[in-house]
Amino acid sequence: MDLSKRKLVKIIILSSLFIVSKFNFLLAASKKMINPNLSKKQKDIMFNEGTERAFTSSLLNENRKGTYHCANCGNLLFNSTAKFNSGTGWPSFTEAVPGAFKTKIDYSFGMKRIEYHCANCGVHHGHVFADGPSKTGKRFCNNGLCLIFKPSN
DSSP states (O other): OOHHHHHHHHHHHHHHHHHHHHHHHHHHHTSOOOOTTOOHHHHHHHHHOOOOOTTOOTTTTOOSSEEEEETTTOOEEEEGGGEEOOSSSSOEESOOOTTSEEEEEEOGGGSOEEEEEETTTOOEEEEEESOOSSTTOOEEEEOGGGEEEEEOO
16 A cells, blocks of 8 residues: 555544544533432443443342332332343333433444333433233333432331
8 A cells, every 4th residue: 555545544543533432522511410429330320331240239129119210310210110130130121210311322242232221311221122911012221320319108
């Protein structure tokens, strides 16, 4: 490859890296940090679209009646009646409270998935799949660290 073609390839690569990093910055900037007490792992999951390790959530075996809220802003997301054991290692729900989430297509890991974010503060919570057990057919697979459980009185 001659020198001019190498320079052109280098410019294209550097330009694309700039565009991707700028997009990631804009995506992160659209999320609002409300809870200053979030752990490092919670921040990674919510603001960098990370994932907690399977079978580590303290909410995985939570079976009391109550509600689940966004750990960042407190927005109501799920009722305990929608929770079920999916066997996947993450808290799973058949349906969310109407208007609780906004979604986007996620092509990471070489597959197409639906990612959902808190409609109030914009932070990442998990992915929704079309293999749920109820009539909705949905399985909201949520990172437990992104949730706060509030038991009913």
